Amino acid sequence: HWPETMLTYLPEDRILFTCDFLGSHLATSELYSTGRPGEREAAKRYFAEIMMPFSNLIVKNLDKLDGLQIEMVAPSHGPVVSNPSYIIDCYREWSAGPMRNKVCLPFVSMHGSTRVMVDALVAALVSRGVAVERFELTASDLGHIAMSLVDAATVVIGAPTVLGGAHPAAAHIALLANALRPRTKFVSVLCSYSWGGRAVEQISGLIGNLRAEALEPVVCKGLPRSQDLQAIERLADQIAQKHRELGLM
Incomplete structure (x- = not known):
């Protein structure tokens, strides 16, 4: 899942297509994240099981997003996130935050x-x-x-x-x-x-x-x-x- 994962930014709509990155283990009929119970747990589980071995790379690549105006994150796994700062901050916490x-x-x-x-x-x-x-x-x-x-x-x-x-x-x-x-x-x-x-x-x-x-x-x-x-x-x-x-x- 890293380093071959590629992110694509669509500037016209300010959508970040993240492939395996910033996803979650959540199968739902809802297209968009709504903040319903269990969404954070599903995202943390996905991070833990898939992304945690690459925490150092995650920290470096999160920094590349700082200059982008992102209004929506569309991962390959889990619902589309309309509050990008929330999931990005979660990944910062999980990959480099205090224990x-x-x-x-x-x-x-x-x-x-x-x-x-x-x-x-x-x-x-x-x-x-x-x-x-x-x-x-x-x-x-x-x-x-x-x-x-x-x-x-x-x-x-x-x-x-x-x-x-x-x-x-x-x-x-x-x-x-x-x-x-x-x-x-x-x-x-x-x-x-x-x-x-x-x-x-x-x-x-x-x-x-x-x-x-x-x-x-x-x-x-x-x-x-x-x-x-x-x-x-x-x-x-x-x-x-x-x-x-x-x-x-």
């Missing part, structure tokens, strides 16, 4: 150990003023996770160990994040195991495209014990401190 004081927390749990860790981290973060969007991978829409990745300052993946490695659902979400290249600043892992394994190392190896600082993972054998829960509290402290240092809190 949110938020943790995106996708996880999967087989026998409950990882879920206990996730519950503990969510409670610890919320008590410190950090918002959390948690996604149970066996039931979550991947598009919603992608949208959360757009502006989450921190990503924590919860993964039990299966046959010496990360649960396939956790490995899948790590691969997805790696492909989408979100601008997240910090990453960590919650991991449980029985006989050992390399789940944390595996997930770390799958997210090499993320230019994020790796925070200390929390790994426990079986159900988390008091020392594991204390480690989760320390991780929550570290995340909150990192967010404060970025001016997000």
Whole structure:
């Protein structure tokens, strides 16, 4: 979708035909955007799933629009936008705006150990003023996770160990994040195991495209014990401190 996407400007009618750019995942009988509920979410989902890997290019190409008098944006996907500044400002925010004081927390749990860790981290973060969007991978829409990745300052993946490695659902979400290249600043892992394994190392190896600082993972054998829960509290402290240092809190 980039760099082969071409934009065409019709000066007589001040219409910008944007092809794949500035579109949305919204199938509707309405030709024009009306500001109805769900339009922003559909546009953000489209950005997250299609455009997020090209955020740097988006920033550069948005600047090229500054000298144009645009009264309408006509993308190839989604309705025609009669308020161009709205969708352009959204793309500026999503591609280069400040990250949110938020943790995106996708996880999967087989026998409950990882879920206990996730519950503990969510409670610890919320008590410190950090918002959390948690996604149970066996039931979550991947598009919603992608949208959360757009502006989450921190990503924590919860993964039990299966046959010496990360649960396939956790490995899948790590691969997805790696492909989408979100601008997240910090990453960590919650991991449980029985006989050992390399789940944390595996997930770390799958997210090499993320230019994020790796925070200390929390790994426990079986159900988390008091020392594991204390480690989760320390991780929550570290995340909150990192967010404060970025001016997000």
